[in-house]
Amino acid sequence: GQQLNQSPQSMFIQEGEDVSMNCTSSSIFNTWLWYKQEPGEGPVLLIALYKAGELTSNGRLTAQFGITRKDSFLNISASIPSDVGIYFCAGQQYGGSQGNLIFGKGTKLSVKP
């Protein structure tokens, strides 16, 4: 089946540092989403991207929908301890019968105070 390649798998950073993670695919997606998941909880939507080239910010988070529609990145600026969690990218195709999301395997972020 379709897969998203998400990297890095994990990151250990110092508080205050900037973070960057990305996802690539061999398929074109119409929507890219970024979620954060903390232990024992469901994924929480951070940013949704709908147009190729779109750059969207949500506080310290910035994400971009690649112009080829096959990739996306998420940046977190000035990280803080509460940024700890697993970040997932997800892509969606529509126009076919499926409406489900294809997920990357996640980037586990650890922040040292």
Add this chain to the structure above:
Amino acid sequence: GAGVSQSPSNKVTEKGKDVELRCDPISGHTALYWYRQSLGQGLEFLIYFQGNSAPDKSGLPSDRFSAERTGGSVSTLTIQRTQQEDSAVYLCASSLDRGREQYFGPGTRLTVT
């Protein structure tokens, strides 16, 4: 308004027993999705409901898995004759419409002993 809710939050069952997991989507959302997340893994699509259309069952791993959505709202995921490999967190998500961003519930952690 209320988000997506799921029950139970935790379920421990013996191998061979049947289980039912419930999802209450966000009011007014026409699309509902079930995903499975195994330990340390990304999310695996199971089934998708859109309005009154026939569900997309392409992600169900075996015929022991089934799901219903009654009245276009509440959904139940049923696993018959549970196996140890069914142990995972089962996540439900809903969206306003197909192609729109998906919002997740907290999940049901299923443990098959």
